[in-house]
Amino acid sequence: MAYKAPGKHFREGLSTRQFFQRFPDDKTAEAWFIKQRWPEAVCCPYCGVTNVQIGCKHKTMPFRCREKECGKHFSIKTGTFMQSSKIGYQNWLYAFYLFATNLKSVSSMKLHRELGITQKSAWHMAHRIRQAWNLDPEQRFWGPVEVDETWFGGKRKNMPKKKRSQLEGHGPVGKTAVVGVKDRKANRVSAQVVEDTTKETLQGFVQDRIDPDAAVYTDDSSSYASLDNHESVRHSQLEYVRGSVHTNGVESLWSMLKRAYTGTFHQLSERHLHRYVGEFVGRHNMRELGTLAQMSLVADRAIGQRLRYQDLVS
Ligand SMILES: [Zn+2]
Structure with a gap:
Protein backbone atom coordinates (compact mmCIF):
# COMPACT_ATOMS: atom_id res chain seq x y z
CA MET A 1 0.00 0.00 0.00
CA PRO A 39 1.23 -0.36 24.10
CA GLU A 40 0.62 -2.96 26.85
CA ALA A 41 -1.99 -1.50 29.17
CA VAL A 42 -3.51 1.90 29.92
CA CYS A 43 -1.48 3.45 32.70
CA CYS A 44 -2.54 6.18 35.14
CA PRO A 45 -0.48 9.30 34.31
CA TYR A 46 -0.80 10.49 37.93
CA CYS A 47 0.36 7.47 39.92
CA GLY A 48 1.57 5.01 37.27
CA VAL A 49 -0.64 1.99 38.00
CA THR A 50 -2.32 -0.09 35.32
CA ASN A 51 -5.29 -0.82 37.54
CA VAL A 52 -7.49 1.41 35.47
CA GLN A 53 -11.19 1.45 34.66
CA ILE A 54 -11.75 1.82 30.92
CA GLY A 55 -14.81 3.28 29.20
CA CYS A 56 -16.11 5.56 31.99
CA LYS A 57 -19.17 7.66 31.30
CA HIS A 58 -17.17 10.90 31.67
CA LYS A 59 -17.62 13.31 28.74
CA THR A 60 -13.95 13.67 27.78
CA MET A 61 -12.05 11.33 30.13
CA PRO A 62 -12.76 7.66 29.44
CA PHE A 63 -10.28 6.31 32.02
CA ARG A 64 -10.32 6.28 35.80
CA CYS A 65 -7.56 5.14 38.12
CA ARG A 66 -8.78 2.43 40.50
CA GLU A 67 -6.06 3.15 43.06
CA LYS A 68 -7.76 4.34 46.27
CA GLU A 69 -5.45 7.28 46.97
CA CYS A 70 -5.55 8.47 43.37
CA GLY A 71 -8.88 7.70 41.73
CA LYS A 72 -8.42 10.37 39.05
CA HIS A 73 -10.14 10.55 35.70
CA PHE A 74 -7.92 10.99 32.66
CA SER A 75 -7.71 10.72 28.89
CA ILE A 76 -4.88 10.07 26.46
CA LYS A 77 -4.40 13.85 26.29
CA THR A 78 -3.62 14.09 30.02
CA GLY A 79 0.01 14.92 30.69
CA THR A 80 0.76 15.77 27.05
CA PHE A 81 0.79 19.01 25.10
CA MET A 82 -2.78 18.15 24.03
CA ASP A 136 18.24 17.19 18.90
CA PRO A 137 19.35 14.84 21.63
CA GLU A 138 22.04 17.27 22.76
CA GLN A 139 24.66 14.65 22.13
CA ARG A 140 28.24 15.42 21.31
CA PHE A 141 29.43 15.53 17.74
CA TRP A 142 32.54 13.54 16.91
CA GLY A 143 33.23 14.96 13.50
CA PRO A 144 34.34 15.84 11.04
CA VAL A 145 31.92 18.72 11.48
CA GLU A 146 30.90 21.87 9.65
CA VAL A 147 30.00 24.90 11.73
CA ASP A 148 28.31 27.98 10.33
CA GLU A 149 26.11 30.85 11.40
CA THR A 150 23.30 32.72 9.70
CA TRP A 151 20.85 35.57 10.30
CA PHE A 152 17.07 35.72 10.29
CA GLY A 153 14.41 38.35 10.43
CA GLY A 154 13.97 42.08 10.78
CA LYS A 155 14.75 44.56 8.08
CA ARG A 156 16.53 47.68 9.20
CA LYS A 157 14.16 50.03 7.44
CA ASN A 158 11.15 48.63 9.34
CA MET A 159 12.71 49.45 12.66
CA PRO A 160 12.26 52.53 14.87
CA LYS A 161 15.18 54.92 14.54
CA LYS A 162 16.14 54.60 18.20
CA LYS A 163 16.43 50.82 18.10
CA ARG A 164 18.35 51.07 14.84
CA SER A 165 21.01 53.28 16.37
CA GLN A 166 21.30 51.06 19.46
CA LEU A 167 22.08 48.10 17.26
CA GLU A 168 24.61 49.90 15.11
CA GLY A 169 27.86 47.95 14.82
CA HIS A 170 26.48 44.68 16.25
CA GLY A 171 26.13 42.56 13.12
CA PRO A 172 23.23 42.86 10.68
CA VAL A 173 20.85 45.29 12.31
CA GLY A 174 17.74 43.85 13.93
CA LYS A 175 18.43 40.32 12.80
CA THR A 176 18.72 37.25 14.96
CA ALA A 177 21.72 34.96 14.72
CA VAL A 178 21.59 31.19 14.59
CA VAL A 179 24.63 28.92 14.80
CA GLY A 180 24.59 25.35 13.58
CA VAL A 181 26.72 22.25 13.21
CA LYS A 182 26.54 19.30 10.88
CA ASP A 183 28.36 16.07 11.64
CA ARG A 184 29.37 14.66 8.26
CA LYS A 185 29.89 11.09 9.39
CA ALA A 186 26.71 10.75 11.48
CA ASN A 187 24.80 13.09 9.12
CA ARG A 188 23.14 14.80 12.08
CA VAL A 189 22.63 18.48 12.67
CA SER A 190 22.05 20.76 15.59
CA ALA A 191 21.43 24.51 15.73
CA GLN A 192 20.50 27.17 18.21
CA VAL A 193 19.55 30.82 18.39
CA VAL A 194 22.39 32.90 19.83
CA GLU A 195 22.71 36.43 21.20
CA ASP A 196 25.48 37.45 18.81
CA THR A 197 28.23 35.99 16.66
CA THR A 198 31.22 37.01 18.70
CA LYS A 199 34.18 34.70 19.07
CA GLU A 200 33.10 33.92 22.63
CA THR A 201 29.60 32.82 21.61
CA LEU A 202 30.57 30.79 18.55
CA GLN A 203 33.54 29.07 20.15
CA GLY A 204 31.40 28.42 23.24
CA PHE A 205 28.92 26.58 21.02
CA VAL A 206 31.74 24.55 19.46
CA GLN A 207 33.17 23.62 22.86
CA ASP A 208 29.76 22.62 24.23
CA ARG A 209 28.75 20.40 21.37
CA ILE A 210 31.85 19.19 19.56
CA ASP A 211 34.55 16.79 20.68
CA PRO A 212 37.91 18.58 20.99
CA ASP A 213 39.53 16.04 18.62
CA ALA A 214 36.96 16.52 15.84
CA ALA A 215 38.03 18.22 12.62
CA VAL A 216 36.08 21.49 12.29
CA TYR A 217 35.35 23.23 8.98
CA THR A 218 34.04 26.79 8.86
CA ASP A 219 34.11 29.89 6.72
CA ASP A 220 36.82 32.47 7.35
CA SER A 221 34.94 34.49 9.98
CA SER A 222 37.50 35.63 12.52
CA SER A 223 35.27 34.28 15.30
CA TYR A 224 36.40 30.77 14.45
CA ALA A 225 40.10 31.51 14.11
CA SER A 226 42.22 29.87 16.82
CA LEU A 227 39.96 26.81 17.12
CA ASP A 228 41.83 23.51 17.31
CA ASN A 229 41.77 21.07 14.34
CA HIS A 230 40.23 23.84 12.31
CA GLU A 231 40.29 24.65 8.60
CA SER A 232 38.29 27.30 6.79
CA VAL A 233 37.30 28.33 3.29
CA ARG A 234 37.77 31.97 2.41
CA HIS A 235 34.21 33.04 1.59
CA SER A 236 35.46 36.61 1.61
CA GLN A 237 37.66 35.70 -1.38
CA LEU A 238 34.89 33.72 -3.06
CA GLU A 239 36.40 30.38 -2.17
CA TYR A 240 33.62 27.97 -1.23
CA VAL A 241 35.12 24.51 -1.48
CA ARG A 242 38.71 23.38 -1.06
CA GLY A 243 38.79 19.59 -1.03
CA SER A 244 36.88 18.49 2.05
CA VAL A 245 36.99 22.00 3.47
CA HIS A 246 33.53 23.53 3.02
CA THR A 247 30.31 24.26 4.91
CA ASN A 248 27.83 23.20 2.23
CA GLY A 249 26.11 20.65 4.49
CA VAL A 250 25.18 23.03 7.27
CA GLU A 251 24.33 25.72 4.71
CA SER A 252 21.72 23.42 3.20
CA LEU A 253 19.99 23.45 6.60
CA TRP A 254 19.88 27.25 6.37
CA SER A 255 18.48 27.17 2.87
CA MET A 256 15.71 24.74 3.92
CA LEU A 257 14.79 27.09 6.74
CA LYS A 258 14.94 30.14 4.51
CA ARG A 259 12.81 28.53 1.83
CA ALA A 260 10.21 27.73 4.48
CA TYR A 261 10.49 31.27 5.79
CA THR A 262 9.66 32.84 2.44
CA GLY A 263 7.43 30.08 1.06
CA THR A 264 5.45 28.92 4.09
CA PHE A 265 5.63 31.27 7.05
CA HIS A 266 6.20 34.66 5.35
CA GLN A 267 7.41 35.97 8.68
CA LEU A 268 9.19 34.58 11.71
CA SER A 269 9.10 36.40 14.95
CA GLU A 270 12.34 36.49 16.85
CA ARG A 271 10.76 35.16 20.04
CA HIS A 272 9.55 32.01 18.30
CA LEU A 273 12.55 31.53 16.00
CA HIS A 274 14.14 28.86 18.24
CA ARG A 275 11.11 26.62 17.70
CA TYR A 276 11.31 26.91 13.90
CA VAL A 277 15.04 26.22 14.06
CA GLY A 278 14.39 23.18 16.27
CA GLU A 279 11.77 21.89 13.88
CA PHE A 280 14.17 21.97 10.93
CA VAL A 281 16.92 20.35 12.97
CA GLY A 282 14.42 17.57 13.73
CA ARG A 283 13.37 17.39 10.07
CA HIS A 284 16.94 16.72 9.07
CA ASN A 285 17.62 14.20 11.84
CA MET A 286 14.37 12.31 11.20
CA ARG A 287 14.39 12.53 7.42
CA GLU A 288 14.92 8.81 6.79
CA LEU A 289 12.00 7.70 8.93
ZN1 LIG B 1 -3.63 6.96 39.59
Whole structure:
Protein backbone atom coordinates (compact mmCIF):
# COMPACT_ATOMS: atom_id res chain seq x y z
CA MET A 1 0.00 0.00 0.00
CA ALA A 2 2.74 2.41 0.96
CA TYR A 3 4.32 4.32 -1.89
CA LYS A 4 7.95 5.25 -2.26
CA ALA A 5 8.32 8.91 -1.41
CA PRO A 6 10.64 10.90 -3.66
CA GLY A 7 14.19 11.39 -2.50
CA LYS A 8 17.37 9.46 -2.14
CA HIS A 9 16.29 7.30 0.75
CA PHE A 10 13.46 4.85 0.97
CA ARG A 11 10.82 6.38 3.18
CA GLU A 12 7.62 4.59 4.05
CA GLY A 13 5.03 7.10 2.87
CA LEU A 14 1.31 7.46 3.55
CA SER A 15 -0.98 9.22 1.10
CA THR A 16 -3.75 11.51 2.30
CA ARG A 17 -6.25 8.96 1.05
CA GLN A 18 -4.54 6.20 3.04
CA PHE A 19 -4.47 8.43 6.09
CA PHE A 20 -8.24 8.91 6.04
CA GLN A 21 -8.86 5.23 5.30
CA ARG A 22 -6.85 4.34 8.33
CA PHE A 23 -8.13 7.10 10.60
CA PRO A 24 -11.69 7.82 9.44
CA ASP A 25 -12.77 9.37 12.76
CA ASP A 26 -11.77 10.50 16.25
CA LYS A 27 -12.21 6.98 17.65
CA THR A 28 -9.59 5.39 15.39
CA ALA A 29 -7.18 8.29 15.91
CA GLU A 30 -7.63 8.11 19.70
CA ALA A 31 -6.94 4.36 19.60
CA TRP A 32 -3.66 5.07 17.76
CA PHE A 33 -2.59 7.61 20.38
CA ILE A 34 -3.42 5.12 23.16
CA LYS A 35 -1.44 2.32 21.50
CA GLN A 36 1.55 4.65 21.06
CA ARG A 37 1.67 5.72 24.67
CA TRP A 38 0.47 2.58 26.43
CA PRO A 39 1.23 -0.36 24.10
CA GLU A 40 0.62 -2.96 26.85
CA ALA A 41 -1.99 -1.50 29.17
CA VAL A 42 -3.51 1.90 29.92
CA CYS A 43 -1.48 3.45 32.70
CA CYS A 44 -2.54 6.18 35.14
CA PRO A 45 -0.48 9.30 34.31
CA TYR A 46 -0.80 10.49 37.93
CA CYS A 47 0.36 7.47 39.92
CA GLY A 48 1.57 5.01 37.27
CA VAL A 49 -0.64 1.99 38.00
CA THR A 50 -2.32 -0.09 35.32
CA ASN A 51 -5.29 -0.82 37.54
CA VAL A 52 -7.49 1.41 35.47
CA GLN A 53 -11.19 1.45 34.66
CA ILE A 54 -11.75 1.82 30.92
CA GLY A 55 -14.81 3.28 29.20
CA CYS A 56 -16.11 5.56 31.99
CA LYS A 57 -19.17 7.66 31.30
CA HIS A 58 -17.17 10.90 31.67
CA LYS A 59 -17.62 13.31 28.74
CA THR A 60 -13.95 13.67 27.78
CA MET A 61 -12.05 11.33 30.13
CA PRO A 62 -12.76 7.66 29.44
CA PHE A 63 -10.28 6.31 32.02
CA ARG A 64 -10.32 6.28 35.80
CA CYS A 65 -7.56 5.14 38.12
CA ARG A 66 -8.78 2.43 40.50
CA GLU A 67 -6.06 3.15 43.06
CA LYS A 68 -7.76 4.34 46.27
CA GLU A 69 -5.45 7.28 46.97
CA CYS A 70 -5.55 8.47 43.37
CA GLY A 71 -8.88 7.70 41.73
CA LYS A 72 -8.42 10.37 39.05
CA HIS A 73 -10.14 10.55 35.70
CA PHE A 74 -7.92 10.99 32.66
CA SER A 75 -7.71 10.72 28.89
CA ILE A 76 -4.88 10.07 26.46
CA LYS A 77 -4.40 13.85 26.29
CA THR A 78 -3.62 14.09 30.02
CA GLY A 79 0.01 14.92 30.69
CA THR A 80 0.76 15.77 27.05
CA PHE A 81 0.79 19.01 25.10
CA MET A 82 -2.78 18.15 24.03
CA GLN A 83 -4.06 18.42 27.60
CA SER A 84 -7.17 20.63 27.88
CA SER A 85 -7.29 21.05 24.11
CA LYS A 86 -10.77 20.81 22.62
CA ILE A 87 -9.39 19.86 19.23
CA GLY A 88 -10.43 16.30 18.30
CA TYR A 89 -8.09 13.32 17.97
CA GLN A 90 -8.42 13.01 14.22
CA ASN A 91 -7.54 16.67 13.77
CA TRP A 92 -4.51 16.35 16.03
CA LEU A 93 -3.29 13.30 14.19
CA TYR A 94 -3.94 14.90 10.80
CA ALA A 95 -1.88 17.90 11.91
CA PHE A 96 0.96 15.50 12.83
CA TYR A 97 0.54 13.99 9.37
CA LEU A 98 0.73 17.38 7.65
CA PHE A 99 3.93 18.23 9.50
CA ALA A 100 5.44 14.86 8.55
CA THR A 101 4.57 15.18 4.86
CA ASN A 102 5.33 18.85 4.18
CA LEU A 103 9.09 19.25 3.94
CA LYS A 104 8.74 23.02 4.00
CA SER A 105 6.61 22.76 7.13
CA VAL A 106 3.04 23.88 7.74
CA SER A 107 1.77 27.37 8.42
CA SER A 108 -0.92 27.99 11.02
CA MET A 109 -3.04 29.41 8.17
CA LYS A 110 -2.94 26.01 6.50
CA LEU A 111 -3.93 24.22 9.70
CA HIS A 112 -6.73 26.74 10.20
CA ARG A 113 -8.11 26.03 6.72
CA GLU A 114 -7.50 22.27 6.56
CA LEU A 115 -8.77 21.47 10.06
CA GLY A 116 -11.56 24.01 10.24
CA ILE A 117 -10.35 25.37 13.57
CA THR A 118 -9.86 29.03 14.53
CA GLN A 119 -6.67 30.79 13.53
CA LYS A 120 -5.74 31.23 17.16
CA SER A 121 -6.12 27.50 17.94
CA ALA A 122 -4.20 26.63 14.79
CA TRP A 123 -1.32 28.90 15.74
CA HIS A 124 -1.12 27.45 19.23
CA MET A 125 -1.34 23.91 17.84
CA ALA A 126 1.41 24.54 15.28
CA HIS A 127 3.83 25.75 17.95
CA ARG A 128 3.17 22.73 20.15
CA ILE A 129 3.81 20.32 17.30
CA ARG A 130 6.81 22.32 16.12
CA GLN A 131 8.37 22.14 19.58
CA ALA A 132 8.00 18.35 19.58
CA TRP A 133 9.73 18.10 16.20
CA ASN A 134 13.00 19.28 17.63
CA LEU A 135 14.91 16.03 17.63
CA ASP A 136 18.24 17.19 18.90
CA PRO A 137 19.35 14.84 21.63
CA GLU A 138 22.04 17.27 22.76
CA GLN A 139 24.66 14.65 22.13
CA ARG A 140 28.24 15.42 21.31
CA PHE A 141 29.43 15.53 17.74
CA TRP A 142 32.54 13.54 16.91
CA GLY A 143 33.23 14.96 13.50
CA PRO A 144 34.34 15.84 11.04
CA VAL A 145 31.92 18.72 11.48
CA GLU A 146 30.90 21.87 9.65
CA VAL A 147 30.00 24.90 11.73
CA ASP A 148 28.31 27.98 10.33
CA GLU A 149 26.11 30.85 11.40
CA THR A 150 23.30 32.72 9.70
CA TRP A 151 20.85 35.57 10.30
CA PHE A 152 17.07 35.72 10.29
CA GLY A 153 14.41 38.35 10.43
CA GLY A 154 13.97 42.08 10.78
CA LYS A 155 14.75 44.56 8.08
CA ARG A 156 16.53 47.68 9.20
CA LYS A 157 14.16 50.03 7.44
CA ASN A 158 11.15 48.63 9.34
CA MET A 159 12.71 49.45 12.66
CA PRO A 160 12.26 52.53 14.87
CA LYS A 161 15.18 54.92 14.54
CA LYS A 162 16.14 54.60 18.20
CA LYS A 163 16.43 50.82 18.10
CA ARG A 164 18.35 51.07 14.84
CA SER A 165 21.01 53.28 16.37
CA GLN A 166 21.30 51.06 19.46
CA LEU A 167 22.08 48.10 17.26
CA GLU A 168 24.61 49.90 15.11
CA GLY A 169 27.86 47.95 14.82
CA HIS A 170 26.48 44.68 16.25
CA GLY A 171 26.13 42.56 13.12
CA PRO A 172 23.23 42.86 10.68
CA VAL A 173 20.85 45.29 12.31
CA GLY A 174 17.74 43.85 13.93
CA LYS A 175 18.43 40.32 12.80
CA THR A 176 18.72 37.25 14.96
CA ALA A 177 21.72 34.96 14.72
CA VAL A 178 21.59 31.19 14.59
CA VAL A 179 24.63 28.92 14.80
CA GLY A 180 24.59 25.35 13.58
CA VAL A 181 26.72 22.25 13.21
CA LYS A 182 26.54 19.30 10.88
CA ASP A 183 28.36 16.07 11.64
CA ARG A 184 29.37 14.66 8.26
CA LYS A 185 29.89 11.09 9.39
CA ALA A 186 26.71 10.75 11.48
CA ASN A 187 24.80 13.09 9.12
CA ARG A 188 23.14 14.80 12.08
CA VAL A 189 22.63 18.48 12.67
CA SER A 190 22.05 20.76 15.59
CA ALA A 191 21.43 24.51 15.73
CA GLN A 192 20.50 27.17 18.21
CA VAL A 193 19.55 30.82 18.39
CA VAL A 194 22.39 32.90 19.83
CA GLU A 195 22.71 36.43 21.20
CA ASP A 196 25.48 37.45 18.81
CA THR A 197 28.23 35.99 16.66
CA THR A 198 31.22 37.01 18.70
CA LYS A 199 34.18 34.70 19.07
CA GLU A 200 33.10 33.92 22.63
CA THR A 201 29.60 32.82 21.61
CA LEU A 202 30.57 30.79 18.55
CA GLN A 203 33.54 29.07 20.15
CA GLY A 204 31.40 28.42 23.24
CA PHE A 205 28.92 26.58 21.02
CA VAL A 206 31.74 24.55 19.46
CA GLN A 207 33.17 23.62 22.86
CA ASP A 208 29.76 22.62 24.23
CA ARG A 209 28.75 20.40 21.37
CA ILE A 210 31.85 19.19 19.56
CA ASP A 211 34.55 16.79 20.68
CA PRO A 212 37.91 18.58 20.99
CA ASP A 213 39.53 16.04 18.62
CA ALA A 214 36.96 16.52 15.84
CA ALA A 215 38.03 18.22 12.62
CA VAL A 216 36.08 21.49 12.29
CA TYR A 217 35.35 23.23 8.98
CA THR A 218 34.04 26.79 8.86
CA ASP A 219 34.11 29.89 6.72
CA ASP A 220 36.82 32.47 7.35
CA SER A 221 34.94 34.49 9.98
CA SER A 222 37.50 35.63 12.52
CA SER A 223 35.27 34.28 15.30
CA TYR A 224 36.40 30.77 14.45
CA ALA A 225 40.10 31.51 14.11
CA SER A 226 42.22 29.87 16.82
CA LEU A 227 39.96 26.81 17.12
CA ASP A 228 41.83 23.51 17.31
CA ASN A 229 41.77 21.07 14.34
CA HIS A 230 40.23 23.84 12.31
CA GLU A 231 40.29 24.65 8.60
CA SER A 232 38.29 27.30 6.79
CA VAL A 233 37.30 28.33 3.29
CA ARG A 234 37.77 31.97 2.41
CA HIS A 235 34.21 33.04 1.59
CA SER A 236 35.46 36.61 1.61
CA GLN A 237 37.66 35.70 -1.38
CA LEU A 238 34.89 33.72 -3.06
CA GLU A 239 36.40 30.38 -2.17
CA TYR A 240 33.62 27.97 -1.23
CA VAL A 241 35.12 24.51 -1.48
CA ARG A 242 38.71 23.38 -1.06
CA GLY A 243 38.79 19.59 -1.03
CA SER A 244 36.88 18.49 2.05
CA VAL A 245 36.99 22.00 3.47
CA HIS A 246 33.53 23.53 3.02
CA THR A 247 30.31 24.26 4.91
CA ASN A 248 27.83 23.20 2.23
CA GLY A 249 26.11 20.65 4.49
CA VAL A 250 25.18 23.03 7.27
CA GLU A 251 24.33 25.72 4.71
CA SER A 252 21.72 23.42 3.20
CA LEU A 253 19.99 23.45 6.60
CA TRP A 254 19.88 27.25 6.37
CA SER A 255 18.48 27.17 2.87
CA MET A 256 15.71 24.74 3.92
CA LEU A 257 14.79 27.09 6.74
CA LYS A 258 14.94 30.14 4.51
CA ARG A 259 12.81 28.53 1.83
CA ALA A 260 10.21 27.73 4.48
CA TYR A 261 10.49 31.27 5.79
CA THR A 262 9.66 32.84 2.44
CA GLY A 263 7.43 30.08 1.06
CA THR A 264 5.45 28.92 4.09
CA PHE A 265 5.63 31.27 7.05
CA HIS A 266 6.20 34.66 5.35
CA GLN A 267 7.41 35.97 8.68
CA LEU A 268 9.19 34.58 11.71
CA SER A 269 9.10 36.40 14.95
CA GLU A 270 12.34 36.49 16.85
CA ARG A 271 10.76 35.16 20.04
CA HIS A 272 9.55 32.01 18.30
CA LEU A 273 12.55 31.53 16.00
CA HIS A 274 14.14 28.86 18.24
CA ARG A 275 11.11 26.62 17.70
CA TYR A 276 11.31 26.91 13.90
CA VAL A 277 15.04 26.22 14.06
CA GLY A 278 14.39 23.18 16.27
CA GLU A 279 11.77 21.89 13.88
CA PHE A 280 14.17 21.97 10.93
CA VAL A 281 16.92 20.35 12.97
CA GLY A 282 14.42 17.57 13.73
CA ARG A 283 13.37 17.39 10.07
CA HIS A 284 16.94 16.72 9.07
CA ASN A 285 17.62 14.20 11.84
CA MET A 286 14.37 12.31 11.20
CA ARG A 287 14.39 12.53 7.42
CA GLU A 288 14.92 8.81 6.79
CA LEU A 289 12.00 7.70 8.93
CA GLY A 290 8.68 6.82 7.34
CA THR A 291 5.65 9.09 7.75
CA LEU A 292 4.00 7.02 10.50
CA ALA A 293 7.32 6.59 12.32
CA GLN A 294 7.77 10.37 12.36
CA MET A 295 4.22 10.79 13.65
CA SER A 296 4.89 8.27 16.47
CA LEU A 297 8.03 10.10 17.44
CA VAL A 298 6.10 13.37 17.71
CA ALA A 299 3.42 11.59 19.77
CA ASP A 300 6.15 10.30 22.12
CA ARG A 301 7.58 13.73 22.49
CA ALA A 302 4.15 15.21 23.25
CA ILE A 303 4.26 13.38 26.60
CA GLY A 304 5.40 15.52 29.51
CA GLN A 305 5.44 18.69 27.40
CA ARG A 306 3.19 21.66 27.90
CA LEU A 307 3.21 24.86 25.92
CA ARG A 308 0.30 26.97 27.04
CA TYR A 309 -1.11 29.74 24.92
CA GLN A 310 -0.20 32.25 27.65
CA ASP A 311 3.42 31.07 27.49
CA LEU A 312 3.49 31.86 23.80
CA VAL A 313 2.03 35.35 24.00
CA SER A 314 3.19 36.68 27.37
ZN1 LIG B 1 -3.63 6.96 39.59
